[in-house]
Amino acid sequence: MISVFGSANMDLVAYVSQAPKLGETVTGRAFHTVPGGKGANQAVAAARAGAEVTFLGAVGDDGFGIALRSTLVDAGIEVSALRQVPGASGIAHIVVDDSGGNSIIVVPGANGTVTxxxxxxxxxxxxxxxxxxxxxxPxxxxxxxxRAAREAGVQVVLTPAPSRPLPAELLEAVTLLVPNEHEAADLTGxxxxxxxxxxxxxxxxxxxxTLGSQGALYGSRSGERLRVPAVKVEAVDTTAAGDTFxxxxxxxxxxxxxxxxALRFASAAASISVQREGASTSMPGRDEIDAQLAAH
Structure with a gap:
């Protein structure tokens, strides 16, 4: 079983030709309300890829909270540890441009109570x-x-996003760190x-x-170094690429x-997600991932 301790947000996604600059108003071409949050996204991605998954986190007692819980349940994820707290669920305001690039503002809501x-x-x-x-x-x-996972001998996979300094106590418990190139630069200079x-x-x-269209770079303390190329596709929306990976x-x-x-499997899954709009709605099932691997 894979457990995910993370955020559940409702993504409010606006699609535009070009993202607005500061003080600028632009006309969008579409708007969608899509269940997301990096934690929930990773849980859905893992479940669709074939794992038994349990999700730990919090949603509010609003309509978004009901929808977020339903999305996880519909993906076959165990939600007995998903707390409901008074107030608003987390939201993410996302702008996606015609190149598939995105900018995101996250308002934590109920996620901020999970201390x-x-x-x-x-x-x-x-x-x-x-x-x-x-x-x-938090x-x-x-x-x-x-720390609980480390004490139980459980592998800890950390995505250091949004980027911020990481306390030593957290790093000491991490088995695998998965930053994108910007987060890696922030952490190391x-x-x-x-x-x-x-x-x-x-x-x-x-x-x-992870290096976007340039693939992914892997290293271990045992000395192994790998670079795995990305599957070449035309991106529509990269919002969920990292979480799918x-x-x-x-x-x-x-x-x-x-x-x-493992990296090739993850790259195949991400290559499918970027060809679809949305976050959790873009994530492929196991049959799709296997077919993409076989085709490339």
């Missing part, structure tokens, strides 16, 4: 093969979850991915740096695939 673990959270994490973490929950909650990789491996045992990567690793095979 620690319940007894049920501890039990679910301890029973997992891997714990997926991101940084859209850092004290993320650190507590990572390095100007290129290869240098950032070497710096990050001083902090954690394994690192994958991480969810699928966790599944591949849990199934015993080696680093190169």
């Amino acid at each position: 620690g673990l319940t007894g049920d959270d501890h039990a679910l994490i301890s029973a997992s093969s891997a714990l997926l973490l991101q940084l859209e929950l 850092i004290e909650g993320v650190t507590a979850a990572a 390095a100007s290129d991915a290869e240098s950032a990789l070497e710096e990050l491996l001083k902090l954690v045992p394994e690192v994958v740096i 991480v969810g699928a990567l966790a599944v591949a690793r849990s199934e015993g695939l080696g680093p190169e095979e």
